[in-house]
Amino acid sequence: MTLQACGGEGTPTEQVSQSDTTASDDDQFEYFAEQFADLKIIRYQIPGWDKLTAKQKEYVYYLYEAGLAGRDIIWDQNYRHNIAIRKALETIITNYSGDKTSEDWNNFMIYAKRVFFSNGIHHHYSMSKITPNFTQEYFSTLLEESRGSALNEEALKAMFDPSFDAKKVNLDPDKGLVKGSAVNFYSPDLTEAEVDAYYAKVIDKNDPEPISYGLNSMLMRNSQGEIEEFVYKSGGLYGSAIDKIIYWLEKASGVIENQPQADALKILIEYFRTGDLKKWDEYNIAWVGATEGDIDYIQGFVEVYNDPKGYTGSYESIIEINDFDASERMKMLMDNVQWFEDNSSIMDEHKKKNVVGVTYKVVNTAGEAGDASPSTPIGVNLPNANWIRSKHGSKSVSLGNIVHAYDKSGGKGFAEEFIRTEELRARSKEYSTLAGKLHTALHEVVGHASGQLNPGVGTPKETLKSYASTLEEGRADLVALYFLLDPKMVELGLMPSLEVGKAEYDSYIRNGMMLQLRRLEPGEVIEEAHMRNRQMVAAWCYEKGMADKVIEKKVIDGKTYFEVNDYEKLRGLFGELLREIQRIKSEGDYNAGRALVENYGVQVDADLHAEVLKRAEKLNSAPYGGFINPKLVPVMEGGKMVDVKVEYPSDFLEQMLDYGANHSFLAAH
Numbered sequence: 141m142t143l144q145a146c147g148g149e150g151t152p153t154e155q156v157s158q159s160d161t162t163a164s165d166d167d168q169f170e171y172f173a174e175q176f177a178d179l180k181i182i183r184y185q186i187p188g189w190d191k192l193t194a195k196q197k198e199y200v201y202y203l204y205e206a207g208l209a210g211r212d213i214i215w216d217q218n219y220r221h222n223i224a225i226r227k228a229l230e231t232i233i234t235n236y237s238g239d240k241t242s243e244d245w246n247n248f249m250i251y252a253k254r255v256f257f258s259n260g261i262h263h264h265y266s267m268s269k270i271t272p273n274f275t276q277e278y279f280s281t282l283l284e285e286s287r288g289s290a291l292n293e294e295a296l297k298a299m300f301d302p303s304f305d306a307k308k309v310n311l312d313p314d315k316g317l318v319k320g321s322a323v324n325f326y327s328p329d330l331t332e333a334e335v336d337a338y339y340a341k342v343i344d345k346n347d348p349e350p351i352s353y354g355l356n357s358m359l360m361r362n363s364q365g366e367i368e369e370f371v372y373k374s375g376g377l378y379g380s381a382i383d384k385i386i387y388w389l390e391k392a393s394g395v396i397e398n399q400p401q402a403d404a405l406k407i408l409i410e411y412f413r414t415g416d417l418k419k420w421d422e423y424n425i426a427w428v429g430a431t432e433g434d435i436d437y438i439q440g441f442v443e444v445y446n447d448p449k450g451y452t453g454s455y456e457s458i459i460e461i462n463d464f465d466a467s468e469r470m471k472m473l474m475d476n477v478q479w480f481e482d483n484s485s486i487m488d489e490h491k492k493k494n495v496v497g498v499t500y501k502v503v504n505t506a507g508e509a510g511d512a513s514p515s516t517p518i519g520v521n522l523p524n525a526n527w528i529r530s531k532h533g534s535k536s537v538s539l540g541n542i543v544h545a546y547d548k549s550g551g552k553g554f555a556e557e558f559i560r561t562e563e564l565r566a567r568s569k570e571y572s573t574l575a576g577k578l579h580t581a582l583h584e585v586v587g588h589a590s591g592q593l594n595p596g597v598g599t600p601k602e603t604l605k606s607y608a609s610t611l612e613e614g615r616a617d618l619v620a621l622y623f624l625l626d627p628k629m630v631e632l633g634l635m636p637s638l639e640v641g642k643a644e645y646d647s648y649i650r651n652g653m654m655l656q657l658r659r660l661e662p663g664e665v666i667e668e669a670h671m672r673n674r675q676m677v678a679a680w681c682y683e684k685g686m687a688d689k690v691i692e693k694k695v696i697d698g699k700t701y702f703e704v705n706d707y708e709k710l711r712g713l714f715g716e717l718l719r720e721i722q723r724i725k726s727e728g729d730y731n732a733g734r735a736l737v738e739n740y741g742v743q744v745d746a747d748l749h750a751e752v753l754k755r756a757e758k759l760n761s762a763p764y765g766g767f768i769n770p771k772l773v774p775v776m777e778g779g780k781m782v783d784v785k786v787e788y789p790s791d792f793l794e795q796m797l798d799y800g801a802n803h804s805f806l807a808a809h
């Protein structure tokens with residue numbers, strides 16, 4: 141499973157931070173690269189790179205090369221004409237020497253960059269085809285003058301006829317899940333009924349440990365007219381790219397950190413050689429067990445979201461390095477988790493006598509490819525096979541540097557628009573990053589672990605039903621908020637002063653009371669659990685503290701702000717609400733839980749919503765983000781890799797052309 145940027149667990153609060161110069165290195169790094177259409181291109185850094193040994197860096201380098209070697213696969217999986225179209229775009233951009241000042245050329249370049257971003261001609265998120273704002277004639281002229289080979293008729297039709305193969309993944313049964321989807325997991329002549337019949341025949345329903353049927357294959361009719369799985373493997377479908385992947389993985393296996401990593405990698409290579417899905421399961425079990433070391437990776441045909449039938453995995457690769465700072469923070473909280481439980485605001489009878497913190501892992505990605513790039517998840521939880529998860533466990537990671545880069549890419553415009561005073565902006569700028577990280581750590585490690593049910597009360601899913609997840613997320617947020625202003629945090633060395641906690645209070649209230657509304661269309665109510673819980677917490681505290689003006693609504697020059705006047709009192713309110721929500725959970729009090737969520741978390745103030753949309757629109761921030769990967773450059777001495785340097789390119793198009801020129805191993809067809 142993946143966590144996406146909007147509303148995921150990884151972003152419990154939304155920061156409004158600034159990213160201009162001064163202070164630390166981080167502030168001098170330019171996160172925002174460019175924006176076009178509805179897309180924003182962001183850069184990210186690899187913190188902790190210098191803490192790795194030369195051998196570890198070499199390991200990362202090979203894994204990333206392996207990931208990139210399969211890049212073409214996602215293009216072909218997304219649509220059968222994607223590679224041919226991409227190669228035509230690359231040829232034009234590289235060779236065309238005619239007029240580059242015209243509107244047509246500008247529109248062509250925007251189209252090309254959108255296609256690069258989506259790994260194909262369908263929008264990465266909406267799944268609809270990307271419309272070129274130039275004519276087929278103009279395109280043909282460009283291609284001719286660039287000495288590119290002409291595209292076949294169907295590929296041209298795909299580009300310029302909006303109704304042809306219009307949707308990458310169609311989930312509307314009336315249009316046919318298979319026929320209505322352009323994605324290349326089934327040859328175009330197959331129907332959904334034929335796909336169903338095929339899998340009904342091959343799946344063994346009585347196997348308690350089933351393979352992931354269809355995960356690495358395309359269904360096609362063979363020369364006898366029968367339906368057959370063409371398997372992704374060396375010598376099979378995508379064989380030439382898979383051979384390159386194997387080449388780099390073999391190099392990686394020479395510089396592993398430990399034996400469990402070596403064992404897992406060996407099985408993965410065998411899997412790519414044979415395409416045997418039993419090997420894939422065996423690999424996943426070995427991979428889940430390989431928990432030591434600073435480096436980990438995801439590599440293969442993994443998530444099935446792009447298959448309307450949910451069988452075939454999209455190619456992806458994510459290379460992960462331990463986030464050393466986050467691990468330290470987590471250890472500190474883990475070591476003190478009983479103190480937090482004992483000192484929480486909840487009733488004594490709801491406190492655990494022996495609380496165990498929840499482990500969560502933050503990593504930094506060193507490079508991504510395939511379906512994970514340029515658009516990337518912010519967290520991943522694997523493997524997907526349920527029987528492996530329950531029998532052998534799973535690994536869940538949050539991609540720390542990606543979350544951070546998203547957060548920093550908003551630019552200072554947001555802070556200037558939504559934070560009223562220079563003083564508040566300065567505090568946000570100085571502390572919001574650390575505050576957000578501490579909030580996440582407290583939420584995960586302490587928050588979800590805290591509290592116990594009364595004897596005989598069912599699970600929240602049974603008692604609180606559809607309100608369970610909103611209340612649970614609210615409870616975990618409140619544990620974090622309550623302790624973010626506790627001197628213990630300073631004493632433990634987790635924050636330099638309570639100013640960090642105050643910055644988080646400002647940000648949480650601002651977001652919960654108004655800022656998050658910009659994600660909703662006019663007229664909508666709040667549905668998503670995290671958004672509901674944030675408004676519920678903020679609005680409840682606003683109302684309960686109104687008499688004392690704990691939080692004050694200020695309208696200045698037609699602009700609304702919610703500002704905290706009394707941080708200690710707000711902390712008291714957080715504690716009070718935490719105590720109540722824990723009581724609701726412990727007792728299974730459905731009516732009280734429902735009332736809290738419905739009264740505070742769902743309805744939207746239409747006027748405020750309109751105002752937020754207007755103010756956010758003015759800032760013109762694209763709704764979807766994607767990333768330029770760092771470039772890993774080996775330093776060779778006498779034929780031996782002695783170091784790997786990291787470069788941070790700033791030109792999206794250049795990286796796309798580099799990948800096309802140097803990491804492309806499949807022919808167009």
Ligand SMILES: [Zn+2]
Nearest residue numbers: 149583613616
């Ligand atoms: Zn949570």
